[in-house]
Amino acid sequence: MSINLSTRELRAFVALAQQRNFTRAAARCHLSQSAFSALIKGLEEHVGGRLFDRTTRQVELTVEGETFLHAALRLLKDAESAVADVRDHVARKRGRVALAVLPSLAAGWLPPLLAQFHRSYPGIELDVADVLSDVCITRVRSGQADLAIAATRGDAPELRTLPFCTDAFHVVCHRDHPLAQGSGPVQLGELAPYPHIHLARSSSVRQYVDMALYPHTLQTFLELEQLSTVAAMVKENLGVSIVPSLTLFHFADAHLHARPIRAAGLKRRLFLIHRADRTLSSAAQGMLDLLMQHKPGPIPGRPATRKTAASRS
Amino acid sequence: MSINLSTRELRAFVALAQQRNFTRAAARCHLSQSAFSALIKGLEEHVGGRLFDRTTRQVELTVEGETFLHAALRLLKDAESAVADVRDHVARKRGRVALAVLPSLAAGWLPPLLAQFHRSYPGIELDVADVLSDVCITRVRSGQADLAIAATRGDAPELRTLPFCTDAFHVVCHRDHPLAQGSGPVQLGELAPYPHIHLARSSSVRQYVDMALYPHTLQTFLELEQLSTVAAMVKENLGVSIVPSLTLFHFADAHLHARPIRAAGLKRRLFLIHRADRTLSSAAQGMLDLLMQHKPGPIPGRPATRKTAASRS
DNA sequence: CGATCTTACGGGATTCGTAAACATA
């Protein structure tokens, strides 16, 4: 019933249809003329009818062969492009990688890495969602993202969570603020007296700080959505703000001052998350390798140089 | 470089992609599990990358495999339909036959045969050109028609001409005309005294008659294009007309009378013509067989019953 | 430990190439 048909047969058929000569077509297929003849004969039996009219002097397509020629050409083209597609994807000449990354990393640390990735694999489409941790994880679970970098572990069984890096906190203030006197680390307790400006959406920062200060609390003066707004407010000396060290690039301004906070355990851990039940595409694996090689170092804004690559076998 | 890919491999791939289990997929392909495993392995080497992630417990498509699955499904469908196309054409379930037939035959003798052909092969499209001999032959030479029935031989080397039948001539006149006295054959000489109505376009008739009468000639009274007009004129008793016997059905009328003409060599020969350098399509061969089996007999309007079939091996 | 995929290996079918037979212009 359902027959077997190979691209070799199709190529032989097309060669003969074009050359109209067994000997030349056989040579083009790197076959002896007799093997080629047998191959065509077999193909004709497969498809169930003669495809060529042949005398010793002339080889011509039959009407049926002519209709088959069109199909054969298209099949060959499609088959070759299908295989080329797979090869291109494996070779990272084509493909797509979708990332879900915390906004703090997405704006500061990620861009140069994406640029590097794009230089290496210019054919790969990139899709970055700069979203908060739980959305990052949701995206990976649903398959919308291949990789996520989030501040929480992915606890679903189908997810794999790799420790990525740790992020400390800095306090930022106006250069005229009392805290701007020194440039070294400050104790968390020193911050209590001052009005604070918080980033509402990244409530995880708030939780970390509250936990570390307990039973003391900070004076919340203002809650904002955007880090850049926080920076503007601090620049007006309306208060100080505790921010993840990786977001300090938002506060690179002559009127602002930043100091690291020294407090036991006051740091957040970031994780790289992907699905465990589906291997990463070749392109996504390449992205993972690159990200792991360039984890943010302990000093924000200065990439670590030691290699901690995880490579596919 | 260019690889070999067979529908067997594709079917195996699709089976595994759907079953996600080597053992079951192997069974579906009527293969041992080990042979199936090797086949998939070979396919993966062919396309140049892993298509499945497999542990002993789970078999899943890789991202690359998923893109390949779409292509594989389409390739299989196309390949099967291509083969089915050829088989349908060979089995005369589909196809097309183009005929070029003299108008005399096309209107009277051909229609019931086409009806019979269509009953036998309802999927075959038919194209009939009712044109004069030289156009018939031109159409076959140019490939516009598969078969022609014409009054002249096709003398080009790429044409094959089969004797088809001979056609005598009748004289038709009004029932009140002197010639209507008898019903048996008339001598050609008996016609000379009467004014004649000729069919201008089928000048071959004229040539035959002139040749047979030489050195005498007929009194040409009127030249017309359409046989039906000739019939109408004769019905008004404006003259008599010599027409090929096969066209007598145009003159089946109570007011008209027809008598065969007896004259040595006064008959035209009809030929069936097709290209010799291209075999007929299966459908056209079927048509040829049918036509040859039902050649018009010596008495017009009554199909011959003896079989003179020419069959393909 | 059980289910499942992979590897090893002998036997069998397929396919190849050389050479002779055959066909057509």
Add this chain to the structure above:
DNA sequence: TATGTTTACGAATCCCGTAAGATCG
């Protein structure tokens, strides 16, 4: 007769199935 296709046949290759090995849950 010369060119080109088909047939014949031994040899190499490929593919299949059985059985043992490896791996994951």
